[in-house]
Amino acid sequence: MGHLSYTKNLPGVADVFLRDPGLYAPLLQFIEGVMTRPSQLGKAEREMIAAHVSRRNGCGFCVGAHHWTLVAMGVDAETMDALDALAAGDGEGLSSGLRALLRFADRLTERPDEIGQEDVNALMAVGWSEQAVEDAVNVVALFNYVNRLVDALGIEAGEPYFRQIGKVIATDGYAPLIETALKRAG
Numbered sequence: 189m190g191h192l193s194y195t196k197n198l199p200g201v202a203d204v205f206l207r208d209p210g211l212y213a214p215l216l217q218f219i220e221g222v223m224t225r226p227s228q229l230g231k232a233e234r235e236m237i238a239a240h241v242s243r244r245n246g247c248g249f250c251v252g253a254h255h256w257t258l259v260a261m262g263v264d265a266e267t268m269d270a271l272d273a274l275a276a277g278d279g280e281g282l283s284s285g286l287r288a289l290l291r292f293a294d295r296l297t298e299r300p301d302e303i304g305q306e307d308v309n310a311l312m313a314v315g316w317s318e319q320a321v322e323d324a325v326n327v328v329a330l331f332n333y334v335n336r337l338v339d340a341l342g343i344e345a346g347e348p349y350f351r352q353i354g355k356v357i358a359t360d361g362y363a364p365l366i367e368t369a370l371k372r373a374g
Contacts, residue, residue, distance in 0.1 A: 191342035200345050200353065201249065201338050202365050209369035216369050220362040222330050228320035229327075231361075232261045233286065236271060237327040240290045243275050244297050247335035249343050256347070256354030285314045289324055296328045 190196035198204060205212040223234050235257050242250035258268065270281030271290075279287050288311055296303055311321050356364060 189342055189344055191340070195341045195343060198343060200253075200349055201334070201343050202353070204337070204341060204343060205365065206369055206372060209371075209373040213366065213369045213373050216362060216366040219330065219334075220366055222323070222326045224361040224363075225323075227323045228317050229289075229323050232258060232263055233289070234323070234327050235261065235357075236263075236286070237290065237293050237324060238331045240271065240275065241293050241297055241328055241331040242335050244294055245332065245335040245339075247339055249338045249345060250331065250335055252345065252347065252350040253353050253357075256350040257357045258354075260351075260354040260358035285316060288314045289316065292324065293328045296325065297332055 190198055194207065195204065198207070205216055223238070224231060227234070229237075235254050239251055239254035239258065242254060255268070266281055270279055273279050274282060274287065274290055279290070282290070292307055292311055295307065308318075308321055311324075312318070316324070
């Protein structure tokens with residue numbers, strides 16, 4: 189459980205954000221923009237990137253939250269299995285575009301200093317626009333940060349929490365959390 193005295197009884201990362209809304213409100217607005225704004229990358233694809241990066245980083249909390257968000261979004265079991273297989277090195281059940289995007293996410297997470305023009309060109313060669321590449325970079329960067337925040341603070345939860353938060357994110361995005369934080373920030 190929580191590593192700080194005030195995170196020991198927090199049921200999830202949302203509660204970290206709401207504990208200090210003045211600090212986290214801008215981050216929540218950024219999360220909403222990155223994850224829900226109009227993009228060639230659908231909302232489910234962005235959640236898949238978030239789940240994949242979280243799995244790569246070993247962040248069980250975020251893997252659980254994004255898994256259940258994808259379930260609530262109606263992503264089929266075959267795609268979910270393919271995402272798991274990609275994490276193990278396969279991923280044949282995914283489109284070539286999504287597979288390339290998730291492999292790019294791996295590279296950006298593990299070796300960001302090695303990202304170059306050839307990486308961007310490879311994504312564009314499978315149909316992603318420059319804006320979609322930038323959107324993917326933002327999802328990867330965002331969840332590398334959130335994974336580290338969650339793990340360093342010792343935030344944990346179980347399936348009931350993940351199912352609940354997944355339904356909220358799937359139907360309303362991150363907006364309810366932002367509204368609550370802005371109200372608390374005054």
